[in-house]
Amino acid sequence: MKPFRGFTLIELMVTLVVAAIVLTVAVPNFRELIERNRASSHTNLMVGALQLARSEAIKRGSNLVILCKSSNGTSCSSSAAWKDGWLLFADKNADKTYSAGTDELIRRYDAMPKLDITTGNSFRCWVGFGPNGYPEGSGTSCAGGAVGNDTFSICAASTSATQRGRSIIINKIGRIRTEDKTCT
Numbered sequence: 001m002k003p004f005r006g007f008t009l010i011e012l013m014v015t016l017v018v019a020a021i022v023l024t025v026a027v028p029n030f031r032e033l034i035e036r037n038r039a040s041s042h043t044n045l046m047v048g049a050l051q052l053a054r055s056e057a058i059k060r061g062s063n064l065v066i067l068c069k070s071s072n073g074t075s076c077s078s079s080a081a082w083k084d085g086w087l088l089f090a091d092k093n094a095d096k097t098y099s100a101g102t103d104e105l106i107r108r109y110d111a112m113p114k115l116d117i118t119t120g121n122s123f124r125c126w127v128g129f130g131p132n133g134y135p136e137g138s139g140t141s142c143a144g145g146a147v148g149n150d151t152f153s154i155c156a157a158s159t160s161a162t163q164r165g166r167s168i169i170i171n172k173i174g175r176i177r178t179e180d181k182t183c184t
Contacts, residue, residue, distance in 0.1 A: 032163065035163065036164055039156050040166055042112050043166035043168060043178055046086075046117075047178060050127070052088060053065045056088075057128075057129035058129075058132070058133045060090060061131040064136060065090050065106070066128035067126060068087050068138075070098075071111075074100070076125065078125045082118070082119065083111060083117045086109040088106045090106060096126070114156065116154070119151065121137075121150075122137035122148065122149060123138065123146075124137070124140055125138035126142070133173070135149070135170050148174070150169075153181060153183075155183030164180055164183065166178055
């Protein structure tokens with residue numbers, strides 16, 4: 001008689017218990033990893049947009065190149081959220097809003113619905129760069145003239161109290177840097 005080959009019920013149950021324990025520990029950490037990577041990649045996208053705006057402003061040497069909030073991808077909107085998308089344009093008529101017939105649209109950025117992007121009052125509606133590379137912000141009224149010194153905070157929309165996000169800091173001379181932050 002040949003001996004039976006296979007697993008006993010006890011061996012299968014132990015394997016299932018070990019697998020359940022591993023999954024219980026791994027799945028929440030994996031979700032946090034995905035959220036952290038999403039925030040990081042979109043931070044890099046926004047930094048790239050800000051650097052493009054600054055370099056285009058210096059290259060063109062006239063008026064502002066502005067990155068503004070846009071919910072429809074065709075106009076700037078003070079009621080939109082930064083996560084709704086952005087327009088990057090050269091403000092040729094110096095009115096600090098995108099005019100399709102006059103201003104030059106450089107790039108359109110799509111919405112990022114799974115993120116929360118916040119900023120202080122200086123960049124409430126838009127951030128622009130002048131021909132010297134110095135930033136200017138929209139201010140709370142969205143009319144412009146605010147000192148270009150503010151921070152964008154990017155966090156996953158479903159964060160816990162310990163979730164890590166990213167900050168984009170723009171100083172008064174236009175230097176753009178990022179750092180880790182705790183999202184609340």
